[in-house]
């Protein structure tokens with residue numbers, strides 16, 4: 001049996017995650033430890049553990065941060081109420097919210113100002129959804145499942161817009177929006193795609209290779225929305241089996257039984273070193289022949305948060 005690996009590209013770190021991780025690293029270098037971080041800076045176990053070892057302290061809420069200390073807000077974004085809590089405790093803040101999440105916040109604020117009912121397609125309890133909904137709590141209703149579509153009630157069916165979480169499955173979101181349009185034919189689309197370029201590109205890449213794969217391994221954490229979507233997309237696109245693992249050591253060797261082609265990809269919050277570890281693990285088991293399947297070349301990069309750029313400039317001069 002021929003054994004080979006198809007390696008998806010793009011995979012791993014997106015521009016928003018890279019910026020958020022570098023923000024914490026630079027904050028540690030500039031201000032020294034400890035640097036507090038509200039929530040996981042990005043949804044990846046390895047990243048959180050590595051930054052913790054360097055002096056980052058992860059907390060759930062701003063009220064756990066000592067008065068006057070420095071806190072970084074995660075890439076997933078925060079509701080305005082969190083900025084207010086931080087100000088009330090005199091916290092110094094660096095906001096590492098991904099600019100593409102900020103864009104959705106701005107859309108929510110704008111449509112709320114125009115008094116629209118906003119149907120936010122996203123996963124209940126996800127931090128990003130909490131932050132976006134928090135921009136306009138009186139106007140936003142969350143739509144997660146098909147059942148939620150039936151529960152939505154709007155004031156004026158001609159003044160309804162849908163927005164979404166940035167890390168959803170493109171196909172499932174389309175399905176949910178079509179269900180919503182069945183109820184509200186005048187439902188308006190967002191001014192531009194809310195599902196971000198990185199989420200879409202990683203799904204396109206996994207779709208391209210999945211039909212040839214007996215098994216698709218996705219490196220990513222269980223609380224990472226975009227990583228979990230990659231497993232679902234792989235299965236829908238024809239992979240015989242697909243699993244999410246944080247580390248190569250979590251792969252059950254039994255999954256390889258009878259497997260000729262293994263597809264490998266990783267979520268947007270995953271450093272590539274973890275993928276390289278997995279490739280080495282697979283090579284040890286005879287899967288040393290690796291072919292990259294490239295569906296896009298990403299060149300997106302975001303500037304560091306303004307607060308941090310200012311401090312870095314002051315330090316330099």
Ligand code: SF4
Nearest residue numbers: 014016017098166196
């Ligand atoms: S997945 Fe998309 S929205 Fe989230 S941090 Fe990355 S680029 Fe930004």
